[in-house]
Amino acid sequence: MTTMTDFSRTIAAIATPPGKGGVAVIRISGADAFRVADKCFLPAYGEEPLSKRPPRSAVRGDILMDGEKIDDGLAFCFPAPHSYTGENTVEISCHGGLLITRTVLEAVLAAGASLAEAGEFTRRAYLNGTLTLTEAEAIGNLLEATNLSQIRLASRESRNRLSRTLAELHDEIVLLVSTLYANIDYPEEDLADLTNEELTARLSALSERMEALRKTYRTGRTIAAGVSTVICGRPNVGKSSLYNLLCCEDVAIVTEIAGTTRDLLERTVSLGDIPLRLCDTAGLRDTDDRVEQIGVERTRARIEESELVLAVFDSSVPLTEEDRRLIASLRGASAAVIAVLNKTDLGQADMTEVYAAFPHVVSLSAKEGNSGALAETVADLFTDGNIRVGQDAILFGVRQYAAFSRALELVNSTLSALREGIPADVAASELELALGALSESDGRAVSEEIVDSIFSHFCIGK
Numbered sequence: 001m002t003t004m005t006d007f008s009r010t011i012a013a014i015a016t017p018p019g020k021g022g023v024a025v026i027r028i029s030g031a032d033a034f035r036v037a038d039k040c041f042l043p044a045y046g047e048e049p050l051s052k053r054p055p056r057s058a059v060r061g062d063i064l065m066d067g068e069k070i071d072d073g074l075a076f077c078f079p080a081p082h083s084y085t086g087e088n089t090v091e092i093s094c095h096g097g098l099l100i101t102r103t104v105l106e107a108v109l110a111a112g113a114s115l116a117e118a119g120e121f122t123r124r125a126y127l128n129g130t131l132t133l134t135e136a137e138a139i140g141n142l143l144e145a146t147n148l149s150q151i152r153l154a155s156r157e158s159r160n161r162l163s164r165t166l167a168e169l170h171d172e173i174v175l176l177v178s179t180l181y182a183n184i185d186y187p188e189e190d191l192a193d194l195t196n197e198e199l200t201a202r203l204s205a206l207s208e209r210m211e212a213l214r215k216t217y218r219t220g221r222t223i224a225a226g227v228s229t230v231i232c233g234r235p236n237v238g239k240s241s242l243y244n245l246l247c248c249e250d251v252a253i254v255t256e257i258a259g260t261t262r263d264l265l266e267r268t269v270s271l272g273d274i275p276l277r278l279c280d281t282a283g284l285r286d287t288d289d290r291v292e293q294i295g296v297e298r299t300r301a302r303i304e305e306s307e308l309v310l311a312v313f314d315s316s317v318p319l320t321e322e323d324r325r326l327i328a329s330l331r332g333a334s335a336a337v338i339a340v341l342n343k344t345d346l347g348q349a350d351m352t353e354v355y356a357a358f359p360h361v362v363s364l365s366a367k368e369g370n371s372g373a374l375a376e377t378v379a380d381l382f383t384d385g386n387i388r389v390g391q392d393a394i395l396f397g398v399r400q401y402a403a404f405s406r407a408l409e410l411v412n413s414t415l416s417a418l419r420e421g422i423p424a425d426v427a428a429s430e431l432e433l434a435l436g437a438l439s440e441s442d443g444r445a446v447s448e449e450i451v452d453s454i455f456s457h458f459c460i461g462k
């Protein structure tokens with residue numbers, strides 16, 4: 001870890017995943033990148049070494065290890081600062097075999113590069129100012145994306161929009177702080193750009209703008225992290241079938257014997273735009289069966305810690321006492337609860353009690369496979385339909401959100417203090433704290449530990 005910020009090192013790593021593939025890419029970055037590449041890459045035509053070729057163009061050539069040809073491929077030079085890391089960078093594409101890739105990397109290391117740590121390329125990009133921390137975090141999410149809306153959320157357009165919005169808010173606070181200080185330092189002279197009234201109005205507009213961005217977090221978090229979801233219901237109502245429907249394949253064993261779903265199955269699935277971290281369970285019931293008991297206890301624990309409960313009922317038959325116990329046990333649950341009336345294809349019994357107990361009720365047939373209404377209800381509960389994912393600035397990281405919320409609180413308290421006629425110096429120092437919190441949120445001022453923890457989630461070569 002200590003070597004991470006050592007810019008004197010020229011680093012190298014395999015940027016593509018390990019395994020057999022069409023091509024693999026070895027990335028080299030640092031002051032010595034071109035010298036290292038010239039030692040191990042010999043252009044196939046012309047006299048000029050790789051480093052003297054036109055930037056960002058493909059050059060064919062041989063890859064050498066101590067002078068011996070080990071592969072042939074393509075190389076690209078990206079002179080600083082126009083590269084991902086902001087440093088001199090070379091990318092060598094070689095044949096994508098496990099051993100050949102590793103051997104090319106060894107050739108690059110033998111030519112003077114040192115092995116990059118996980119996330120070090122992106123970390124350098126951040127430290128060199130080619131990426132903000134917000135953008136780096138979005139790239140981290142992009143690598144983890146399992147669903148199209150997550151890709152949109154982390155897209156270049158979206159992450160640039162967020163970075164720009166945070167930068168504009170930052171600039172506005174800087175202006176307001178400096179105006180407040182100018183008012184204090186030179187009260188007689190008319191140096192200040194803004195009057196007190198203008199200042200209050202600007203601060204109020206700033207607060208509104210920040211509040212609007214703060215609200216996007218609900219949507220951003222839902223998409224980035226998914227919604228932890230538990231499916232519950234008495235035996236045979238169709239929990240496993242619903243789970244399978246959401247998974248779009250048969251992963252749970254569906255049987256007609258009550259209580260066969262003994263343990264928890266967990267999987268992230270996409271319901272419309274929303275990833276659900278889904279848990280199929282043994283259901284909420286009292287049982288003497290020891291194995292099943294374990295499942296039931298875990299289910300209870302899961303309900304406690306989940307954000308969404310899908311309470312499944314068989315709507316083709318009247319409710320049973322077990323169904324009623326489930327309804328009672330979910331009263332006052334902290335999670336959002338959606339009652340799912342399953343088996344609509346088999347007819348309709350009286351479900352008045354379910355409608356009375358739950359504000360959100362969706363009817364479906366897990367057998368026939370229509371989850372559209374459920375997707376809409378989940379989207380209504382967990383996202384804001386006015387937000388255009390992929391286009392609007394959206395907060396999505398918990399670290400970022402916490403710092404941003406603090407900044408907003410400080411802006412609001414400065415505003416009320418100013419309205420109550422508190423001295424300008426007090427207001428100015430409060431607003432400076434807001435600036436600090438915002439700088440933390442957009443990554444201008446974060447501790448080394450936080451930067452370390454963000455980049456530790458990246459893979460080697462990124």
Ligand code: GDP
Pocket residue numbers: 233234235236237238239240241242253254255256258259260261342343344345346364365366367368
């Ligand atoms: P679980 O015990 O709650 O997990 O219930 P299962 O998913 O194992 O389903 C119990 C039985 O009901 C199985 O025979 C399923 O095929 C059947 N089933 C589940 N959903 C439906 C449905 O929507 N319509 C019909 N007709 N049968 C269903």
